[in-house]
Each structure stands twice: as structure tokens, then as C-alpha cells.
Amino acid sequence: MLPTGSGKSLCYQMPSYLLNIQVLIVSPLLSLMQDQVEQIKYRGEKSVIALNSFLPYKEKVQALHNLRQFRFIFISPEMLVLPEVKKALASCLIRLFVVDEAHCISQWGPDFRPDYMLLGEVKKQLGSPVTLALTATATQKIRSDIRTALKLSSPAEWVYSVNRPNIALNVKQIDSFQQKIEILKEYMRTISSPGIVYFSSKRLADELAAEMHQHLDRQIASYHAGLDTEQRILIQQQFLNDQLDWIFATSAFGMGVNKENIRTVIHFHMPSSMESFVQEIGRAGRDGKKSVSILLYLKGDEKITGNLLELENLSLRQINEYKKIRQETVNQKVVEEKAGISEIQYRVLNYFEKHENHKNWEENVFRLMSDRLRERKEQLTQMTFYATSPTCRRRLVIESFNEREFSSKAHCCDVCGLNLEDFSTEDKGAGSAAQSWEKRLARLLLV
Amino acid sequence: MNYLDAILLMCFRIFNGDRSRSAIYHLLTGKKISQTIQDAHLYGISNLFQTMPAMSRSDFDKSCQNIIEQKLILQKEDRHYILTEKGDKSASVFFKNHPFPRCLEGWKYHDRAQIFWKRLSLLVQTLSYTIHGESRFYPVQRDPDIQRWVRSAFQELGPDRKKKTLRLYDELIQLCSDSRFPDNPDFLIQRLTGYEKIGWTAEQLAAHFQIDSAEVHFRFLNILHYVMAEIDNAHKRYPILHSMQQDLLKKQLIFTSSTEKTFQLMASCRSIPKIAKERKLKESTIEDHIIEIALMSPAFAVEEFVPQTLQEKIWKAASNSNNKKMRELKQAVPEASFFQIRLVLVTRGREDGKWKKYYTENSVLHPSEKARKK
């Protein structure tokens, strides 16, 4: 467990060169995987491939045929369990098996990415190579989930503190939704940029970004999974290139973005757990310079997230229905419709159907799901506590990761005493730098 | 009313209640089924084919709902709509204030234009970094085919890179400064990425010009399709730009696999009943295949299926009534089969673009000069 930006990728890239071995890296998010591949290519390495559902068929066949020749193979968990992929991997000599963002095993395991739970099996099929699980944030509980899922017995663990002394922690108590928007608007002009504002709603991120971009003298753009690839790449590059002051994003943004000088991370909505929160604020201040995290907390914010969790949960009736309907049809759409479940819920049940052979299958699955819901509610409570308790916020962060000691700089948190003006800026921001098309073209192609 | 609404009004105007609104959705998203392809040509609206490939059904329905509520279109029968007088007026007023995408050629250019744009943007980025002495950058296009093409094009330039970059610059300046260029070149040039300056997204252009993003989308496509036509016609003036899509011209005709089999059989046999028997398919299916082939291959000889005189008769009947309803045409030309009527309408329709006609007939529409100065 290493903080963001401290060289996690070095941990698998360097051994590959020193020992001249082939490395398989399982990566949870498509955009993250692409960013990682681009970064490796950027430094001149060509022997790298990303296997995911977006790879065109022709390319995929070709890549699988030549899989042995790649030094770094990035793969999504879904692809990893396909027979043709397994076959191609069998022809390789994988000496290092890497699971990136390994906290997803727990955080997203049973809920979103059932295939992540099968990684232990896959590892065995690969001949149990040396395994490296990497994450920036994982509580003790999550670390134990990772050990279990990957079937690791007494692994060596390197756990670095989650504390980032250069990031000041601030919670701003808000009275109304309208005030939240007003305050955000004010921060856009006064607080140091570049920065990221996280939203849990893609629509809100879009709308507010458009409105504030128009009315403030700041360059603001939104970023989420709904954008097409070309626009996503442009926004990301603009941000890296300091053409943007602020990005309004959903949690889809940030994992693979190597930007040193992010000064501020603002949460418009409360994240659902301390791990997500720490992960997201960790994108600030990689250069070690003074940075700040601001959480905008409106009393009751946690209820919205809580309700969503309830909605995602499956009732015993739904589980029974699923089982019954599955015996009649294997058509996913039909099962979803008749049992009244979402695509994600279908995937979860489908996973349990294949891998859980309990006598009372329905009750057992229901119990597992309920446990999971309770866990997530506890995480939410912990996050709410962070926002509302009059305790040093840094202490709460490190204690939720079972750490005790911590150092802090002059700027600890708003409870210990913090003046947001210390993080303000006189800077005018990136500026739009609009040029005529003739000038623009000349700047692109003439020296 | 926004830009998408206005485009939809144009579609309803041209279909004039003959087709359900789903047909319009399929046309804009470019669903490659024979009904959609035939409609596009039959009604002279292939210009819009596949111009909004990413539009979701719900966005489409929302826009339809909007123009229904404003009484711009009226339900004629189930899910079939006609333009109201108010709708007709609104559309022409709208296009007096917003550029009409008169250069669109969706059916002809969509695929080619997409690839051309991807290659152009990546090549410009590559050359821009190179002439500034920087060989490392994050490519704006991640499609492996595009990257491969640009890599080999770049290598072919060899030591001449600097000179060629200058020539590409000249070509782009010449292209955009031409008096026939249909719009403000910002919609093309500001999207390009290069050394120390990343290009704008469609949203950012929309915010800058204070227009909606569908308008940006259509004006960008309109420019791209104009460019494709321009480098087709005047390839001597644009050697580099032309070379960037030359290989796509030679691309083999791609049919759906079933049509492909029919196409192969047609090499030795022109009898529909025989082909149908050979393939164990209905004759009407073979007829659909033949229409698809006729649309895809410019060299297709219609007279092998419809004698020249009959063609003229059908076409005359269609032009007279200004109505393309099959049943009525069949009554006017009883000796022709439905297949023959469809084949003539579809192949003749190619040159009968209602799209451009609308523009020329409404010459008061937003003229290109005005758009350029805006």
C-alpha cells in the first residue's frame, strides 16, 4: 500500500527489466488501463498491450496470437476469464502477476465486479507466479479481503501511512443546496487551482461546469464516463497542460492522471467511504507542496448515498424470483425484467450461482448481500463522522486505517485551526487564450 | 427550438408522414438495414445518413416530444407525423439565423470523413511536436489502426518532414480561406491539438460561440464533408490532404454477408428467381440485396433489371405526382413491378437531393458569407 504518485508502477516495471520477465497486470477500469498503457508507451516502451472489451476483434485475435511477445500485458478482470484468453495466457510465461488498485477486490468485488473474485483461481492456473497487489488505500479489513481473494498465504506487506501532511483537511458546513452552489462558485475564483471537484451526479457536474465556465473568468470543464473517447482525452490533456483551472468530475476521473501540481480537491457530494475519500484527495499535492481538501457537507447528504445503497440491495423475494426464472430461461434481459433486478444485480447473482453451492442457496446469498450492505452502511457512517465530528480530521483519517501516530504540518485541519485564505490565489487562472484560426494554425505547424 | 429540433423538422418535412419517426432515428444513427438505406435514397435525404451515430433513443424521443408540444409537427397516423405550417415556418426562420448544413453527405462520406479527421488530427499533432523538437506526447487518437497509419505516413515523410509540414500548413490555409468554404474555420481548426496547445472539445466550442452542442456537431460535420468533396474534386491543389484518404476510396464494396453471396452469384446469373432458388431465399429478399448492391456500386447497371424506356416512364410518373408512394406509382405504371419502381427511385434519387434543393429554394437562408464573418 503506497500513496498515489509514489511509484507503484515502478514496483512491477523495474523487475520486468531487471529479470527480463513477462508481467500480467489486472486493472479494474478501462480508462485507467488506457492511461497506464499510454504512459508506458510515452517513455518509449512498445512491448505493451491492453486487452479489454474495447479492443477491436481483429486486433484482439492478433494480440492473443502474439501474446508471448509482450513484456507488459494489461487486462480487465472480465477478459481474464474468457476461454480464448486463458488459452493464450497458457502459452506465456507470466512470472509476475499484478493486481492494480487491489482495494477494488473488496470495494467492488461482490457488488460490481464479480470477476474480480476469481483472480485467485486465475493465479493458480498461471502456475502461481509471484503476486503483487497494489493499492493506495486499504483498511485492514480490505487488506485481509485481498489476501483471501488472491489466495495469498503470509504475504510480505509494505504498508505506508495514508497520512499526507502537505494536504490540509477542511470540511465546510453548508445550510442549503443553493448555498453549496454559491460557495463552490466563490471557491472557483478564490481557491488555488488547478483542482478537481468531485460530484456523485454526472448531470450536476455537467450543468454546473457549463454554468460556471460561462459566468466566471475560469476555465472549467466536466469529465465523466458519458463523454466520447476523443473528448475525454482532450479534457484530460488540457488539464495536464494547465489549460484548465478546474475539472468537475465523477469518480471516473483521476486514477491514471499523473499531474503533480493539483492544489485543491473539493467534494461537492460526500463519498461513500473513507477509502474513496482518501483515494480522491490523494490526487492533490503530489509535488509535496501545500494543498487542500475541502468537503462541502450539507446535513443529510449521507441519506442520499444511504438510499442508493438500499436500492442496490436485493430482497429475498428478488433472489427467489431470479432462481426460479433462471430455470426457465438463460436470456439475461428476460431474467432482469421478470425478477425486477438491474444489470449489476444480475451479474452478482450470476456469480453466486456459479460459485456458491450452499444447500439453501437463496438464504445464503441473501445473508451475504445483507452483510455487505451493513458493511457499506458502516463505511458511510464513518465518513459522516468525519464530516460532523469535532475531532481532528487527520486523526480520524489515519485511525480509520488503524494507524496511530501521525505528523502534520502547520496546516492540519479546520478543527485544529485552518484559514482557507492561506490557500487562496490572486492568480487569474489559465485564461481562455482564444486565438484566430489563422494564428492557431500557425502556432501548430510553423516554427 | 434547438439545432437538433430543427434537423428533425427537416426530416419530418421530407418524409411527409410516409414513414414513422423510428425511420428518422434509424436514418440519423445510420442503422445499416435495407429499409433505412432505401428510404434515405428514395426520399433524397441520404445527406443525413449516420450524421448522429451516437444519439440515444431517449434524446431523440425527447426532442420529438419537444416539437410535438410546440405544435410544429402533427400526428397523421400512429407514429407518423407531418410538418404543420408553423413547423415549416419555424424551420426556415431557424435556418435564417443558423447555418444550414448544406454540404452534408452522410451516406457518401460519413465513414471516410471520420477516419480522415482522426488521421488529420493525429498527424497534425505528430508534426507539431516534431517541428518543435519534441518526440514524446500523448496521442489524441488511440485507435490502433489510426496510429499505425499515421506512424507509417510520418516515416514516409523522412527527412523532408519540415518541408512537408509547411506544405500541409499551406494546404489547410488554402482550404479554409477559399471563398466557398462553408463556415467559420474555427469549427475545424480550433479542434486540432499540437505542441503546448490541446484542441477544444465540441462543448468548449459551443460555449465559446454560445450555441448548442448539436449545432457545433453539425457545423463540424458539414465542414468535414465539404472538405471531402473538395479534395475529391481538386486533388491537385491538396496533394497531402488527398493522400490522407486515397486508400479509403479504393476500399472494396462491403455488403452484409448475405448480400455478398447474392453479389457473387450475380456475376454469372441475372435472374432473380434463379438466384432465389439457388440460395433458398424468398425473391423479395434477393430484391432487397440487389437494391443494396445498386446503392453501393456506382457502376451498377439498372437497365439490366429495368429497360431504359420503363425507367423513364417510372421516373416521369414519380416527378409528376411529386409523390413517392409505391401504390400510386404502381397504378400509374402498371407494367412495372414494385421492385422495378423501387430500384429506379432509389438509384435516381441519388441525384435528386432534397436536402440541397431545400437550401437553394430558400436562398434567403443563412448564407455562407454571413456565417464566416460571425
Ligand SMILES: [Zn+2]
Ligand atoms: Zn487536525
